[in-house]
Amino acid sequence: MSALSELSRLRRRGAPASKSPAERNDGKAALFFLGPWFIGLLVIVAGPLAASFYLSLTDYNLLSSPTFEGLANYQALLTDAQLRKALQVTFTYVFVSVPLQLAAALGLALLLDRGLRGLAVYRSVYYLPSLLGGSVAIAILWRQIFGTEGLVNQVLWWFNDIQPFFHIQTQGWVSNPDTALGTLMILNVWTFGSPMVIFLAGLRQIPEMYYEAASIDGASRWRQLLKITLPLLTPIIFFNLVLQVINAFQTFTQSYIVSGGSGGPVDSTLFYTLYLYIQAFTNLNMGYASAMAWVLLLIVAVMTALNFFLSKYWVFYND
């Protein structure tokens, strides 16, 4: 199903089943077909990865040549208050908005279960935001919606006017450090369409006969959901979780646009990648930014490994 499952299959079984009967070696043809990929891997990916590690051990501002400093950058990371803030912002965002997004995706996918009339239309409507959500245009829209005179406040004013019972305090949601990150989380939840489509595809894989057997035995719909649907869906939930966590860690555009490139107010939307960008391309601290890059790589790798490790306890593989 995915690159993830492919990797674990490679680990479990060794080779993907693609040996030809003749066991030829197509070295020459491989050079032609895989040449561009290999050069790309070397020059665009592996080379920069190694260079980035070297740079993380240096002080480098693009203008003069790098000076070797050992682990100084990593030491500086430990005491950088802004970095701590960036980690806090990013982790809060990941841990709050990803579960909410997946819950919305799963809920909708279950509602849109098989045989519902107009399924294709609903699916499109709910999917559209995740197609557009990563763009600058939507980030601009978000900044207005949650602005001081934005759509949200307009609705709240109207709501406060028509009834005397509740009064909801209006405010500039993106300019208040307590709520700015929340608006970005809402944006992430709003794009639940793509995990929803993946859930729908997963639901379709569950054989109808399980449900038939269960209803003959008198299992309620709720029980069927708990005992059949959810267990069989756990691999898909896991897959979506890994994917969305990796994605959420790399959030950049939204925080850049909503905060005007600063991560403000008071660093409340200073995402890790935005701070990395500021260090590298505004302050020209290329060495420091490279150290940050390696920390990011480490975090993503540890989170993914942790997800894989924990998956043993709750993901159910039917094969």
Add this chain to the structure above:
Amino acid sequence: MTDAARADIVLMNAARAAGRRRASWRRFGKHVLLVLGGLLMLYPLLWMVASSFKPEALIFREPGLLASEFTTENYAFGWDFLRRPFSWYITNSLIVVAGAVIGNLVSCSLAAYGFARLNFKFKNLWFAIMLMSIMLPIHVIIVPQYILFSNIGWINTFLPLIAPKVLATDAFFVFLMVQFFRGIPRELDEAARIDGAGHPRIFFRIMLPLSVPALATTAIFTFIWTWNDFFSQLIFLTHPDMYTVPVALRTFLDATGQNHWGPMFAMSLISLAPLFLIFLFGQRFLVKGIATTGIK
């Protein structure tokens, strides 16, 4: 039939009818819920469209979709607000997108054939490396990439955005096509091989024509991602004449602050139009692409 039995049947039928009524009520309730939810999801977008046709002053006074006044002023104003007309930035974006799409189609399908059909040394190792490179965040390697491209004088050209695609660094699509190629029966290439065809011929004459759905998915997602990409375009394109649409929009926002929301919405909507067209006409590939591979 006894009266008791008849009464049973009547009762049973009544119960079944009630059950059906309950089911249809439940279905109705579900639809109401789904429609309301959908409206809530789409309202920000619809409101953006409506606002782009409202006079500036009304955007902040009327949260509804229908305005008392209709104007296209925002579009005219926004189009010529920056140094160049907006079509300039659209052209830049289209050049980058075209390069990226063609690059990905060619390089990723070539590499995918290599992994799906050829035997070579350490194939599993290379394949695993390719899979892992999918998960590598671009932010980790962007600094050395910038240094590399600036040393060869590529900053403020479109090359840093296109060359990586020509070299198949979007390994995600390599994987997508490997999956697809594996589904094509091997008997087809074995037959061609017996007829004397080499690998390039098999690739061009057999695999590619059979892989149109995978190629279309690749093209569509490359289009969407490149069109939406802000991070690398912001970094590699700093000269105003080289700005692509996302970078131009950012400049628009910076230049106007909180003032010209109408024109900003108008240009933002124009920037979303290509995505919306893809959404309308390429949905089959979108849904299939996401469902089989889990891309956004």
